[in-house]
Structures are given as C-alpha cells and as structure tokens.
Amino acid sequence: xxxxxxxxxxxxxxxxxxxxxxxxxxxxxxxxxxxxxxxxxxxxxxxxxxxxxxxxxxxxxxxxxxxxxxxxxxxxxxxxxxxxxxxxxxxxxxxxxxxxxxxxxxxxxxxxxxxxxxxxxxxxxxxxxxxxxxxxxxxxxxxxxxxxxxxxxxxxxxxxxxxxxxxxxxxxxxxxxxxxxxxxxxxxxxxxxxxxxxxxxxxxxxxxxxxxxxxxxxxxxxxxxxxxxxxxxxxxxxxxxxxxxxxxxxxxxxxxxxxxxxxxxxxxxxxxxxxxxxxxxxxxxxxxxxxxxxxxxxxxxxxxxxxxxxxxxxxxxxxxxxxxxxxxxxxxxxxxxxxxxxxxxxxxxxxxxxxxxxxxxxxxxxxxxxxxxxxxxxxxxxxxxxxxxxxxxxxxxxxxxxxxxxxxxxxxxxxxxxxxxxxxxxxxxxxxxxxxxxxxxxxxxxxxxxxxxxxxxxxxxxxxxxxxxxxxxxxxxxxxxxxxxxxxxxxxxxxxxxxxxxxxxxxxxxxxxxxxxxxxxxxxxxxxxxxxxxxxxxxxxxxxxxxxxxxxxxxxxxxxxxxxxxxxx
Amino acid sequence: xxxxxxxxxxxxxxxxxxxxxxxxxxxxxxxxxxxxxxxxxxxxxxxxxxxxxxxxxxxxxxxxxxxxxxxxxxxxxxxxxxxxxxxxxxxxxxxxxxxxxxxxxxxxxxxxxxxxxxxxxxxxxxxxxxxxxxxxxxxxxxxxxxxxxxxxxxxxxxxxxxxxxxxxxxxxxxxxxxxxxxxxxxxxxxxxxxxxxxxxxxxxxxxxxxxxxxxxxxxxxxxxxxxxxxxxxxxxxxxxxxxxxxxxxxxxxxxxxxxxxxxxxxxxxxxxxxxxxxxxxxxxxxxxxxxxxxxxxxxxxxxxxxxxxxxxxxxxxxxxxxxxxxxxxxxxxxxxxxxxxxxxxxxxxxxxxxxxxxxxxxxxxxxxxxxxxxxxxxxxxxxxxxxxxxxxxxxxxxxxxxxxxxxxxxxxxxxxxxxxxxxxxxxxxx
Numbered sequence: 001x002x003x004x005x006x007x008x009x010x011x012x013x014x015x016x017x018x019x020x021x022x023x024x025x026x027x028x029x030x031x032x033x034x035x036x037x038x039x040x041x042x043x044x045x046x047x048x049x050x051x052x053x054x055x056x057x058x059x060x061x062x063x064x065x066x067x068x069x070x071x072x073x074x075x076x077x078x079x080x081x082x083x084x085x086x087x088x089x090x091x092x093x094x095x096x097x098x099x100x101x102x103x104x105x106x107x108x109x110x111x112x113x114x115x116x117x118x119x120x121x122x123x124x125x126x127x128x129x130x131x132x133x134x135x136x137x138x139x140x141x142x143x144x145x146x147x148x149x150x151x152x153x154x155x156x157x158x159x160x161x162x163x164x165x166x167x168x169x170x171x172x173x174x175x176x177x178x179x180x181x182x183x184x185x186x187x188x189x190x191x192x193x194x195x196x197x198x199x200x201x202x203x204x205x206x207x208x209x210x211x212x213x214x215x216x217x218x219x220x221x222x223x224x225x226x227x228x229x230x231x232x233x234x235x236x237x238x239x240x241x242x243x244x245x246x247x248x249x250x251x252x253x254x255x256x257x258x259x260x261x262x263x264x265x266x267x268x269x270x271x272x273x274x275x276x277x278x279x280x281x282x283x284x285x286x287x288x289x290x291x292x293x294x295x296x297x298x299x300x301x302x303x304x305x306x307x308x309x310x311x312x313x314x315x316x317x318x319x320x321x322x323x324x325x326x327x328x329x330x331x332x333x334x335x336x337x338x339x340x341x342x343x344x345x346x347x348x349x350x351x352x353x354x355x356x357x358x359x360x361x362x363x364x365x366x367x368x369x370x371x372x373x374x375x376x377x378x379x380x381x382x383x384x385x386x387x388x389x390x391x392x393x394x395x396x397x398x399x400x401x402x403x404x405x406x407x408x409x410x411x412x413x414x415x416x417x418x419x420x421x422x423x424x425x426x427x428x429x430x431x432x433x434x435x436x437x438x439x440x441x442x443x444x445x446x447x448x449x450x451x452x453x454x455x456x457x458x459x460x461x462x463x464x465x466x467x468x469x470x471x472x473x474x475x476x477x478x479x480x481x482x483x484x485x486x487x488x489x490x491x492x493x494x495x496x497x498x499x500x501x502x503x504x505x506x507x508x509x510x511x512x513x514x515x516x517x518x519x520x521x522x523x524x525x526x527x528x529x530x531x532x533x534x535x536x537x538x539x540x541x542x543x544x545x546x547x548x549x550x551x552x553x554x555x556x557x558x559x560x561x562x563x564x565x566x567x568x569x
Numbered sequence: 570x571x572x573x574x575x576x577x578x579x580x581x582x583x584x585x586x587x588x589x590x591x592x593x594x595x596x597x598x599x600x601x602x603x604x605x606x607x608x609x610x611x612x613x614x615x616x617x618x619x620x621x622x623x624x625x626x627x628x629x630x631x632x633x634x635x636x637x638x639x640x641x642x643x644x645x646x647x648x649x650x651x652x653x654x655x656x657x658x659x660x661x662x663x664x665x666x667x668x669x670x671x672x673x674x675x676x677x678x679x680x681x682x683x684x685x686x687x688x689x690x691x692x693x694x695x696x697x698x699x700x701x702x703x704x705x706x707x708x709x710x711x712x713x714x715x716x717x718x719x720x721x722x723x724x725x726x727x728x729x730x731x732x733x734x735x736x737x738x739x740x741x742x743x744x745x746x747x748x749x750x751x752x753x754x755x756x757x758x759x760x761x762x763x764x765x766x767x768x769x770x771x772x773x774x775x776x777x778x779x780x781x782x783x784x785x786x787x788x789x790x791x792x793x794x795x796x797x798x799x800x801x802x803x804x805x806x807x808x809x810x811x812x813x814x815x816x817x818x819x820x821x822x823x824x825x826x827x828x829x830x831x832x833x834x835x836x837x838x839x840x841x842x843x844x845x846x847x848x849x850x851x852x853x854x855x856x857x858x859x860x861x862x863x864x865x866x867x868x869x870x871x872x873x874x875x876x877x878x879x880x881x882x883x884x885x886x887x888x889x890x891x892x893x894x895x896x897x898x899x900x901x902x903x904x905x906x907x908x909x910x911x912x913x914x915x916x917x918x919x920x921x922x923x924x925x926x927x928x929x930x931x932x933x934x935x936x937x938x939x940x941x942x943x944x945x946x947x948x949x950x951x952x953x954x955x956x957x958x959x960x961x962x963x964x965x966x967x968x969x970x971x972x973x974x975x976x977x978x979x980x981x982x983x984x985x986x987x988x989x990x991x992x993x994x995x996x997x998x999x
Contacts, residue, residue, distance in 0.1 A: 069862060069866050073871055074689065074693065076869070083881070092879060092881055094868065094869035094880070100868055101867060102867065125962065127966070131657060135661070195844050207735075335691065335693040336692075337689070337693045337694050338695040338697075339696050340697035340701050340847070341697075341698050342698045342701045342704065343700060349693075350693075540732075541704055541733065543703060543726065545586050547575045548586045554954070
C-alpha cells in the first residue's frame, strides 16, 4: 500500500490550507500526503466531478468501554433491527445505536471518517476501553479519561495544590494512555455517590467542600499550563435541565481569563451543547436558549462547542452523569443502568426516543442546528450527535443536509411539533453551510482543536486520510439535499493511512488504526511526591494495587504517543 | 528463586490482585495472601495435567489442530462453549471461530448468571465497582450468596471488613444482613439472618419493595418472614447512607430465576428514591464477566449467540448450550476452559458424549475424558498473560509467573491456529 496513490482531479476542500474546492490532485505515499509522486507505479483514483476532503475527525463519540458496552448489553431489541452479516473482508455484528466494535469502525469509515475520539474513559476501566479500541478497525482513536469527580482532583483542588493537580493529570493520562482531560458534571457525580447532585456552579461537593466552579477552573488552568494538545473537554452541570443555558454561560465565563496553552486561543470545549442550551423553567415551557448561548460564544474566543444534534429516532443515552441518567429514567420510565466507579467516576445508561410530535424534542432538534448556524465561526462549533446520545452516528449525513440546506430544515420542521416554530429561532435562519464550512466542522476544526496536527488537512506531511464523495459541488444546489445525504452516507472512497479502505460505500480493507495518547512531562520531585500520595491512597481506598493500575504496552499495539511540555512553578 | 508481587488470582470473580508467588526451579513453592482455594490452585498447578490426544491416542499439536478443525468445519451445528476461565484474547478468538463456522458461541453464564443478564435487559441495574462498597456502604445484604465459601476474600477485601474512606470503623461500621434458605456460614457471620422459604425470594423482594414504598402489609408473613422483619429491613435500607445487595445463584437459579433479579432490581431502584442503593451479582469464574463483555462488544450479545445466518442472533433457551445439547441439535463442540460434563444436566451431557468434542484445558476433567481431541494449554494467569474482568467489571492484567511446559500455547494461540485451518478447509483463504 505504500507505493503511492494519487487522488486525481477532484474538487478539494482543505480549509486548513485555504483550499476551497479547487480542482487538483492529492498525492499519498508512505502513509502521508506528499508533494508529488514520481514514477508510474502509483495507483490512481479518479475523483473528477467529486468532492475530496481530509478524512473525517469526530471529537466526541461513545464507541468503546464499559458505558457503550452496557448499552449493547442492555438493548438486544436495538440490535435486532440492524444486523450486519459478515463479508469477505468484514466481521459480522450489529449496528444502530449501540453498534458492535467492528461495525463501529466500518460504519464511520463508510461515511468517510478516519478518526474518532472516545469521549469518556473511566480511568479504572481504561484497559477495557483500549481492548475495545483495538477491536475497532480502520479508525484512529483516543480515549479521554474522566477527571471532574476524581478523588485526587477534588483533593488537590481543595488543598489549592495546582502543581500537585498538574502532576496528577500528567500521571493519569500516562497511566490510562489517555488523550485529554474530560470533565462530566463536575462535583455532581461525586455527590451522586450519596444519591445527590449539584444544582449549579457554586454548590458544594460533600466532604470536599469545593464547588464545580473551583473544579472546572482548576482543571482548565492545569490543562493549559501542562500544554496539553486539547483543551478541557467539558460536560457542564445541569445537563438536561430547562434554564441550563445560564449555567453553561456561567461556566464558560468562569474559565475566560485562563491563558491558553502555546499555539491555541481556546481554553474550553463544551460538549453536546444542545443538551445544555435550554431556556425556560420546566419541560412544559422549555424553549431554546441557543441564540443566547451562541451570542456568548460569538463574543468570546476562548470557547468551542459541539452540537450534540438530536435525531428523531430510538436511541440509547449514556453519559458519565449518573444523577442525570437517573432523572431521565424517572422522566421516561425506561430501563436504567447506573454504574459507579470507585474514587473516580460514574455513569448511567437509559434508552430514549426523540419524537417529532414531542414539543420538547422538536425544540432540542432545533437547538443543535441553531448553535451550528448562529455561531458564525465554523472553527468553533463542530458537528456531532454525541453518538449515540442525540442519535446514532449513522445519521450524520442527515445532519449535513440540515446544515447545508434550508429547504431540508424547512421540510423537516413541517413534520414536527410547531413548538419548533414558536420556541426556537431556526425558521428565521437562512444560513446554509458551503462545502468548506462543512469540511471545517467535520474534520479541519476538530483536528485542530484536538491538537492532532497531522489530521484534518491535506498539506504535505499530513496523514494520508482522505475521503471522496460522489457529488459534483459545482452543480449541487441546496434543494438537492437527498443527493447530498446519499453521497455522504456512502463515500466513493475512504483512504486511511494511504490505503483504500472503502470503495463505493463498501469496506474493502480493515487495517488497525492508531491509538493516540499523551505523555506530559513532569518534574521529578513533583512526581516523587505524587507517588507517595498515590501509594497511600491506593492502599487505603482503592481495591486494586497501584502497580496493577497503569495500562501496559500490550494494550497499545498501535499506540501513537505525543508529548507535552508544561509550565511549572 | 523468583518472587512475583501483586499477582492477579485466576480463580474466582474477586480477582484479588495482591498475591505473592514464589517460584523455585520452575515450580511454584510459595503463595502468600491467597485464600485456600487460590493457594491450592497455584500449589497444585502441575497435577493432573492434560495430554495432547486424538481419539485417546497421543498426538502432535499440528495433528490435534488439524483434527479439531476437520471436526468443527464438518459439522452443521457446531457449538463453541466455556470461556469463563480464560483470558479475553481467547474469548475474542472463540467468537471469531463461531462466526467462521456459522455456529453458536456460548459461555458459562448461561448456567449461572444468565438470568441476571435477562433481568438487566428487562429493567436495568444499579451497579458499582467494589471500592464504593469498601468506602461508603454501611448496609450490606447478601442474598442467596455465600462468599464465606465461594468468594473467600470478598468479605475481607471489599464488603465487610475493610476500613473505607467513610467507613473508618470497618466491620463495625457496617450492618450485614444475610438472606438465605438455610443458615449458611455467611448467615452466622452476618449481623442479621433472614430465613426465606425455598422458592419464596420473589414474593419477599416484592413485599420489601412495597414496604419501602410505605405500603402496610396485610399478610402476617411473606415467604416465612414475619411482617415486622420485612418492615424492619425496609426501614433499615431506607435509612442506610449507602446500601448494596450482593446476590448469588440462590437467587438466579432458584424458582423464578430472572424474575427474582427483576424484583431485586426493582427494590434497589425504589430505594434510590430515598438513598443510594446498589446491587451486584457474585460472579463465579474469574473471567466470566470478561466472557460476557467481549462477546457483547464483538456481537452485541453476552452469551447464546448464533451465527448460522452469518450475523449474530441471540436467544437464551434456544442457543444456550444446555438446550442445544439436550435437544440433540449440536453435532460437534469445542469446549474451552470449562467442564460441562461435570456441570450440565444429564440429558445434555449424554448428547455431548455422543458427538465429537474438542477440548482445550489444562487438566484432566470429565469433559476431556469424553473428548475426541484434547489440547493442553498454557494456563491463563499462571503460564500466560492476558486480561480478565473482575465481577464488577474492573479489567486487570493477568501475570505469567511460570514458563509453560514446552510446546504448550495459550488458548488464544491454539484457537487462532484452528481458525486458520478451518478457513483453509472452507476455502476462505486466498
């Protein structure tokens, strides 16, 4: 596969390099994008009349580990409607909202995605996450360990020990082979271990007497001082609570003054913002808070968002937010799994159906799109469904059609509860993404904010991850949204590391992609002090030995390590 | 002399990871921190080892693999079974083998905590890793389970004795209740023993749930338990800071089966409206949780998975091993790290004895004795590394403390070789 591949004559969208639909060739060799290929041995792919983009990069999805596996276990009825037979090249499995690992890799690749981040890794279960990641073919991946309710985080925040906190973050990223600092309902999940929650940024965590505000700002500062490739990845407090857009704005505002790491202008990524942009007092009078949230984002450069777009279908919600999942269980009466993790985290899983005739669901549907369309900078708002929380990722092509076609949105709105007209601003929004903006919110900007410098673009030296879609962008018009959806559902070609893995929408090769992780540097003295603390705490409060905690090399057959040089005092 | 520290015990679902093993001259000579069962497993590791054989005659590894592949590839309804006492890598290969064969893969949970999973699929569960019990639980209920004899260090490491973050007094800080049909050793170790009539768990659980809801029971007693005791326990559960129910086969394999667990989950759900309450199955074999986990992430289903149509289908009661065998459906089987001939109902075993069986195991067992092909393997957690999942889902790395005898491969590698041969026979290799 390494002898070269030329993607010839397509309309190339490479926003990071300022290429906006120019007709050009892309040369791939040795797993990288190269300037040119000499000689005649290179294979050629005819991309003329087609859209060419860097491989898709999803920065927030639930694809591996205990949470999604609970979802799979919980939902045989979900699997039965979407079975996947084995083929000459691929393993069998099941799809829909909780796809099996193999199918997860295939389906993302079929849509032209080549990198996907697992957004919530319980540190104690990190081995499990990596075992599943190794069973997800094709994609490059990474896992984000949970920090927001971790005992050590709370302890160092309480003690005001920033250097200790930084050393701990560095150690945990290394121990779990993790990539970014994930925070879920800071403080709320620890309180959930007593059956409670927090109600806002200045509530207190039992026994620790620290507030979510302190947790978030401390972790954000530590993250930036460590110089990690990605910002904190934050699931805010009060998710799913009408009126929560205020908490979300307050949270973004709390970290505003924190100096971003070298080479980045943002310091917080707020995940699946749709669930955190509700206005109103209760579910009866809930309305969209998207415009207010988007207005804040437009005025403050430190923030990025992803949509968490809702899809009208039966899906499976799964978050590290245990108290929220119990609340959702009580609201719906649907079956409920709670899963607490000692010293560190929690999780919950509840099936959920977004319905068109449900006024609140129609509003939620609109909020995701409002956020994507009112935030004017596509470098700071990204396309996700928070798979599978807002809906299964197989619906990405539909989301694309809503972003790029007002007609697609209008046609959809006509079918749903009219709350979408009365309690959101979506009907008044005329903006339609162009292909460059689409490429930005699905690969270029996500790769950039993740700090994956070799992803999301087609400049020389980038990873040879390319997707080709069978659609002529010069003749396409927004009214043709069905064709758009079709083209983006089944890539004409997906190329991963220089190898064709999907052809005409079918998987034809299944190499194992890389798992990215970060190993930040820590001053020796601090590390030694941390180890003393860890040893004592593990002996007294964990149920496994400290020596058995760090994930071994055996779990990273294709590990790709990054380093980070921090600022220390 | 080599000493290995923090060794993970490959025996029960407790997966204790603090063992110290001493190896001298290629033999295990010392085991520290282990329970009696674990100690015996390590110290007697070399005894009753299985030999490589085809039709009772000594064979080469290649010969045995060839015959195994031929037997399986030639079958119409091959069964792949066992898997709870091996590592996750082997489990993944077993699933792949079943897929390549178009057969059924099933694991031992179909005869132990299968009903637990059926209940979960119906109503969910409220679970935790064991450290939460150690750190917070002030009320611990053992229902139809007897860790004093089956999970010998459970009480010491996780559930009764340990001093935790918010239970600094250890045992004294916890009220322990045992619910069982007879006074077991666990019942004697508990602060309170509730004797329930045989087959009466479901009713008792429902009565408890009603009492938690504030319903005043009209009956004087339910399943042999006086109404005052029920009200007392319900009150104690509501008043707990953090409570947990550990349940075992006394609940899953008695009258009512998955409905018992359904009722237990319902009770715990109800309690979460008042306080924090959890429940946890006492999983038996050291990696039965891993068998469910791997099978689920690869196929969507935890056990009883049929690949006859080229994609996974799930139907406990139809694709479960006991049923496939008892109905005479399976016409060949490969058994990995398990002993169904000793544990299955007679009807199922009779059929197993009639069909060609391939067995991968470390030791002689009733199953190996009725097998056409026996392949000894390097024991996971003693002679081979790998991953195992504790009963609460915590994944740990098994250690290799001993070099296997020459020629012995881990389950995973033997299965890989069989898959390779089966693919060749079926013409799936170019």
